[in-house]
Amino acid sequence: MPALSILDLATIYPDEAPKDAFARSVQLAQKAENLGYKRIWYAEHHNMNSIASSAPAVLISHIGAHTEKIRLGAGGVMLPNHSPLTIAEQFGTLAELYPERIDLGLGRAPGTDMNTLRALRREPTSAERFPQDVLELAGYLNDNTRIPGVNATPGRGTGVPLYILGSSLFGAQLAAALGLPYAFASHFAPTHLEQAIATYRREFKPSEQLAEPYVIAAVNVLASDTTEDAEDQLRTTTRQRIKLLAAGGQDLSNEQLDAIADSPRGQQILDMMAFRAVGTGAEAKDYLLRFANMVEADELILSSLAANTEQSLRSYEIIAEQLINN
Template identity: 70%
Template sequence: MPTLSILDFAHIFDGEDVSVSFARSVELAQHAERLGYERIWYAEHHNMKSIASSAPAVLISHVGAKTNSIRLGSGGVMLPNHSPLTIAEQFGTLAGLYPNRIDLGLGRAPGTDMRTLQALRRDPRAAESFPQDVQELAGFLGDKSLIPGVEATPGKGSHVPLYILGSSLFGAQLAGMLGLPYAFASHFAPTHLEEAVKVYRERFEPSEQLAEPYVIAAVNVLAADTEEDAASQLEKARRDRVKRMVGRGHDYSDAEVEMLMNSAQGQQVLAMLKYTASGTAPQVKEYLLRFANFVEADELMLSPLSPSTAGVHRTLDIVAEQLLPDAPRNSAAETK
């Protein structure tokens, strides 16, 4: 049975203030903690009106103060946007505040568009030094800095576990070479999943952090009490995603949204949802187990697709009841 975790984008629904989004993230983490999920990660995205997780370290600290045991981390910090020392200090601080609960997932993409990249003061060539930056960061969080005379305080000796995130073979090769866990973003970039995991396992070399390969595969999920409800929610989620990514969030009529969905760009966006478990409890359970077996995943990172808070919680309830043996069995009543 794979470990189960959650990816939270801190979505901002139509008409909401970001404070509502953050309150929902706290409720989600508390709910997931009660159900027995392993961890929740927050992704660094910029200049996206519907996503409020642009500062993962700050959000992690807020959620950590309102939970007790669930692991919290970044999924991920886009390291080329930052100096390794800064990230070491941020996550060293978090590790001091919430011992043995903090993860640091690292990606090399900008997490945004080119114009916003410039606003971040990011050097477009920064991604080229990603492997060296990861090693430098590991040194700051370990016992010996790779830069003489420079130490991370807080950070040094915290040994915050590092994870390499990716959607291509580059991250797979790097994670294998450094002996780090590998998380594949198959919830939105499904193309190279199978090949990347294969490369990672073949290239893996044991490290101080990890003796054997460890694969996390992200997958979209939407579970409901009836097939009709699940299908209705999934259709709304698909339409919302196309409106957000192709239509830039503008207000469109149903006919216009249909045209967007049928466009080449719309079809490309919908193809990103290739790995999606949707339906009733048995259907979602069967899909998730089959997916985990297909990719030989040690852990599944669930990205809930429901367009409502109640729907997301119900999804987590259903998955927990099916795949987490110790999950409370009265969880469904709490969300109704």
């Protein structure tokens, strides 16, 4: 059985404020730590009303102060939005505050739309420098700066482990070339999962950080005490996503949202959740084992499909009972 971890987007549920999401993130991290999950990652998104993890380093520091041993990290920082030196300083600070607990996953997407990209002062071509920026960042963290006379303080010599995130062959090839772990975003971009992981394993070159390939695959989860309840929860979550992504947040009836779900646009949104473990603990376990075997994953990072705090915490508890503490 591969290691199990959690991806937390600090979801802001309807009628909530970001502070509610942060309180839930603390609660989730503490519970995950007690249940034996390996790590929790927080993803950088911008201008999304339902996601509060826009500043991963700040959120990680807050969670670190309320936990003791679980690994924490970004899954990920969208590096072209920032200078490598700034990220080295941020995660170097975290590494000094929480030794041996900090990860740094890196992506090259903007994590937002084109208008917000401009508000971030990011050039559309900045993603082209991603490989060079990763190397520059690694140099700062490993006391081997690529810019003479420029060092990250904090950061220098901390050796914060880097992970390449991706949903295409580009990330797989880069992670393989640099000898870094590879995390595939199959929880929302399932199309190229098997091809990308096969490419990564085939082309992998050992590095100081990693001797052999290491694959993390993301998968959606929703476990409950009965199959029927899990399906009901999934239906609620699906309607919420259709409302947010296809209906512009309009207050529509369930019948109207279901009709949109049946449209081509709705099907695109549903296809994003193609890899999902939904059902009882036994059913979720069976799916996760088959999924992990399919891609030969060393680790699964779980993204909750639950529609509220209680359901999400219960879902992770059920999965831990089946796959961590059993």
